[in-house]
Amino acid sequence: xxxxxAALTEIGLFAPMVIAQRMSRMMLPDAIRTAANRAEDxxxxxxxxxxxxxxxxxxxSEMASQMMTAWWGMALGKMPNAAKAADEIASAGLKSTRRxxxxxxxxxxxxx
Numbered sequence: 001x002x003x004x005x006a007a008l009t010e011i012g013l014f015a016p017m018v019i020a021q022r023m024s025r026m027m028l029p030d031a032i033r034t035a036a037n038r039a040e041d042x043x044x045x046x047x048x049x050x051x052x053x054x055x056x057x058x059x060x061s062e063m064a065s066q067m068m069t070a071w072w073g074m075a076l077g078k079m080p081n082a083a084k085a086a087d088e089i090a091s092a093g094l095k096s097t098r099r100x101x102x103x104x105x106x107x108x109x110x111x112x
Contacts, residue, residue: 001090004090006091014104015101021109055094
Protein backbone atom coordinates (compact mmCIF):
# COMPACT_ATOMS: atom_id res chain seq x y z
CA UNK A 1 0.00 0.00 0.00
CA UNK A 2 3.01 2.27 -0.41
CA UNK A 3 1.69 4.18 -3.43
CA UNK A 4 -1.70 4.78 -1.84
CA UNK A 5 -0.08 5.84 1.41
CA ALA A 6 2.18 8.32 -0.38
CA ALA A 7 -0.75 9.79 -2.32
CA LEU A 8 -2.93 10.16 0.79
CA THR A 9 -0.06 11.72 2.74
CA GLU A 10 0.60 14.29 0.03
CA ILE A 11 -3.11 15.11 -0.35
CA GLY A 12 -3.38 15.39 3.44
CA LEU A 13 -0.48 17.84 3.58
CA PHE A 14 -1.55 20.07 0.71
CA ALA A 15 -5.36 20.07 1.03
CA PRO A 16 -5.42 22.20 4.23
CA MET A 17 -3.29 24.83 2.47
CA VAL A 18 -5.70 24.97 -0.45
CA ILE A 19 -8.70 25.15 1.89
CA ALA A 20 -7.11 27.98 3.90
CA GLN A 21 -6.25 29.96 0.77
CA ARG A 22 -9.73 29.57 -0.68
CA MET A 23 -11.56 30.25 2.58
CA SER A 24 -9.63 33.47 3.13
CA ARG A 25 -10.88 34.69 -0.25
CA MET A 26 -14.44 33.44 0.31
CA MET A 27 -14.74 35.26 3.64
CA LEU A 28 -14.02 38.66 2.11
CA PRO A 29 -16.98 41.04 2.12
CA ASP A 30 -18.87 41.09 -1.18
CA ALA A 31 -17.93 44.73 -1.69
CA ILE A 32 -14.25 43.87 -2.11
CA ARG A 33 -14.54 40.43 -3.70
CA THR A 34 -13.32 40.49 -7.27
CA ALA A 35 -14.52 38.62 -10.33
CA ALA A 36 -11.41 36.46 -9.95
CA ASN A 37 -12.55 35.47 -6.44
CA ARG A 38 -15.96 34.42 -7.73
CA ALA A 39 -14.38 32.58 -10.66
CA GLU A 40 -12.21 30.68 -8.18
CA ASP A 41 -15.36 29.54 -6.34
CA UNK A 42 -16.74 28.10 -9.56
CA UNK A 43 -13.41 26.57 -10.51
CA UNK A 44 -13.20 24.87 -7.11
CA UNK A 45 -16.42 22.95 -7.70
CA UNK A 46 -15.56 22.08 -11.30
CA UNK A 47 -12.10 20.79 -10.32
CA UNK A 48 -13.51 18.52 -7.63
CA UNK A 49 -16.08 17.05 -10.01
CA UNK A 50 -13.48 16.45 -12.71
CA UNK A 51 -10.95 14.93 -10.30
CA UNK A 52 -13.58 12.55 -8.90
CA UNK A 53 -14.68 11.46 -12.38
CA UNK A 54 -11.12 11.04 -13.61
CA UNK A 55 -10.28 9.05 -10.49
CA UNK A 56 -13.23 6.73 -10.98
CA UNK A 57 -12.30 6.07 -14.60
CA UNK A 58 -8.65 5.49 -13.65
CA UNK A 59 -9.65 3.01 -10.93
CA UNK A 60 -11.92 1.08 -13.29
CA SER A 61 -9.22 0.92 -15.93
CA GLU A 62 -6.58 -0.20 -13.42
CA MET A 63 -8.97 -2.79 -11.98
CA ALA A 64 -9.49 -4.29 -15.43
CA SER A 65 -5.73 -4.34 -15.97
CA GLN A 66 -5.10 -6.00 -12.60
CA MET A 67 -7.78 -8.61 -13.30
CA MET A 68 -6.22 -9.50 -16.65
CA THR A 69 -2.78 -9.74 -15.03
CA ALA A 70 -4.19 -11.99 -12.29
CA TRP A 71 -5.98 -14.23 -14.79
CA TRP A 72 -2.89 -14.65 -16.96
CA GLY A 73 -0.79 -15.25 -13.87
CA MET A 74 -3.14 -17.93 -12.58
CA ALA A 75 -3.20 -19.55 -16.02
CA LEU A 76 0.58 -19.81 -15.75
CA GLY A 77 0.39 -21.17 -12.19
CA LYS A 78 1.27 -17.95 -10.34
CA MET A 79 -0.74 -16.64 -7.40
CA PRO A 80 -1.76 -12.98 -7.83
CA ASN A 81 -0.71 -10.45 -5.18
CA ALA A 82 -4.03 -8.97 -4.03
CA ALA A 83 -2.42 -6.32 -1.80
CA LYS A 84 -0.28 -5.02 -4.66
CA ALA A 85 -3.28 -4.98 -6.98
CA ALA A 86 -5.37 -3.07 -4.43
CA ASP A 87 -2.55 -0.54 -3.98
CA GLU A 88 -2.30 0.01 -7.74
CA ILE A 89 -6.07 0.46 -8.06
CA ALA A 90 -6.36 2.88 -5.15
CA SER A 91 -3.32 4.93 -6.15
CA ALA A 92 -4.64 5.19 -9.73
CA GLY A 93 -7.89 6.62 -8.33
CA LEU A 94 -6.02 9.19 -6.23
CA LYS A 95 -3.67 10.33 -8.99
CA SER A 96 -6.02 12.99 -10.38
CA THR A 97 -6.86 14.38 -6.94
CA ARG A 98 -3.20 14.45 -5.97
CA ARG A 99 -2.26 16.31 -9.16
CA UNK A 100 -5.11 18.81 -8.74
CA UNK A 101 -4.29 19.57 -5.10
CA UNK A 102 -0.60 20.11 -5.88
CA UNK A 103 -1.46 22.41 -8.80
CA UNK A 104 -3.88 24.37 -6.60
CA UNK A 105 -1.27 24.97 -3.90
CA UNK A 106 1.12 26.28 -6.52
CA UNK A 107 -1.46 28.43 -8.33
CA UNK A 108 -3.21 29.84 -5.27
CA UNK A 109 0.11 30.59 -3.60
CA UNK A 110 1.03 32.89 -6.49
CA UNK A 111 -2.23 34.85 -6.32
CA UNK A 112 -2.50 37.86 -4.06
